[in-house]
Amino acid sequence: MIRTLLKMGFQxxxxxxxxxxxxxxxIADTSASAGLRLSMLPFYSQFRGPNDAQNVWAGAMLGSTLDGDCGPCVQLIVDMALEAGVPRDKLTLCLQGEAMAAGDVGLGFRFAQAAIANDPELDGLRKExxxxxxxxxxMAVSFAASSGRIYPVLKRGLGFGQTCSRVNVEGEVITVSHLS
Structure with a gap:
């Protein structure tokens, strides 16, 4: 019964x-316990913090996810960010390696990438x-920076990883750059 409910929710x-x-x-078919744990991850990854920082959070999710994937997971984050009202042009700038020009979205993106790389720039970004x-x-951008890579890494580990692809941002196909 649990497996069926989990799979319906996932679908x-x-x-x-x-x-x-x-x-x-x-995962749900293999282990109901593992499926339940997977279903709880959004409680961690979707902590977005204050409303006025949503663009920063979305940038951090994108920066972290892009570090782990350049295909379906990045597309998912872009779609979710657009649904939340994050400006498409700012997302596009981050995807094209122009995070410095992407305002608050770029700030979150750069924060996530600096946290992942343990870059000395991290302290200044955190303070800003x-x-x-x-x-x-x-806290929200730290959660985002640490959680965005979970799904792509999990998918690859299970043999479900996919090759890199272009990302569609409201009808515009963007070639992803891994340079920020």
């Missing part, structure tokens, strides 16, 4: 975002986010 999610949830269904948006925003 609804996949239909909503045109996202292949085959790996999620595989905290001074502009507060401590809860720093």
């Amino acid at each position: 609804r999610f996949g239909s909503r975002y045109n996202y292949d949830t085959g790996y999620m269904r595989h 986010i905290e001074s502009r948006f507060g401590t809860a925003a720093v």
Whole structure:
């Protein structure tokens, strides 16, 4: 029964975002316990912090996810960000390696990439986010920076990884750059 409910939830999610949830269904089929744990990950990854920091959070999710994937997971994050009202041009700039020009979205993107790389720039980015948006925003972008790679790495580990692809941003096909 649990497996059926999990798979139905995964399928609804996949239909909503045109996202292949085959790996999620595989997990639920293999272990209800693992499926339940997977279903709890959004409670962690989707902590977005204050409303005025949503673009920073979305940039951090994109930066982290792009570090782990350049295909379906990045497309999912872009679609979710657009649904949340994140400006398409700012997302596009980040995807094209122009995060410095992407405002708050770029700030979050750069934060995630600096956190992942343990870059010395991280401290200054953290201080900027905290001074502009507060401590809860720093927590949200830290959650995003650490969680965006979970799904792509999990998919690859299970044999469901896909090759890199172009990302569609509201009808415009973007070739992803891994340079920020």
